[in-house]
Amino acid sequence: MIAVQNPNKISTNGLGRYGEEVAARRLAEGGLCILERNWRCAEGELDIVALDGDTLAICEVKTRSERGFQQPAEAIDRTKADRLRHLAERWLVERWPIHFSRLVLAAEQAWGVEPRPDAESGGPAPPPPGGVRIDLVAVVNPRRGAAAVEHLRGAV
Known part of the structure; x- marks a missing residue:
């Protein structure tokens, strides 16, 4: 049996890349200076590292489709939060x-x-000077129209 993918459906990887692009644009428009995107090491990845004034903001981007059952903020549990702190x-x-x-x-x-x-x-x-904080940028991709973006400062 051959599985046929719906051409209107964005793949999970594609949706994530789209969400990170939208998030980076929105953060820059909000005055943050993007230092790095998709920084990787052997232990994991940081989506966006930015300066918000004199505070270093480590931004975890979570993207969901409008039809998804889980809200973006629900994807960060204690284990993920600990890993983000370590990566920061x-x-x-x-x-x-x-x-x-x-x-x-x-x-x-x-x-x-x-x-x-x-x-x-x-x-x-x-x-x-302003310390380091870990933010969540929640991106919800609707069926039509622009994505909804919510920047939750210090969410983790």
Whole structure:
């Protein structure tokens, strides 16, 4: 027997990619600076890493179709929340110094300040002044029209 897929149905992977694209656009429109998308390591993936002012926002994107039985927020249980916290810590150790030095260089250039010789060294970077929070971006894809997007700050 050959299974035929409904051509009007978006695959789960396709729906997820669509949701992440919509979420990134909405976050940027809301003033967040997207630092990375789909950062991966051996232990998992972070969908979106962004700066919200001086706060580092780790954004988990959950996308569902309008016909789905589960709301996006219901997909984050204790295990998933713990894993997101661990991945956020790992991202801070591995990636924050690089982004921090780039942000410092950009600020120095914008202010007309002579760049420091160690600005690109990737040396010790202070933690984000506003701390780190884990957000949920819930995207619901309706049958028709634009997706509904809800950004829940500090949801985890």
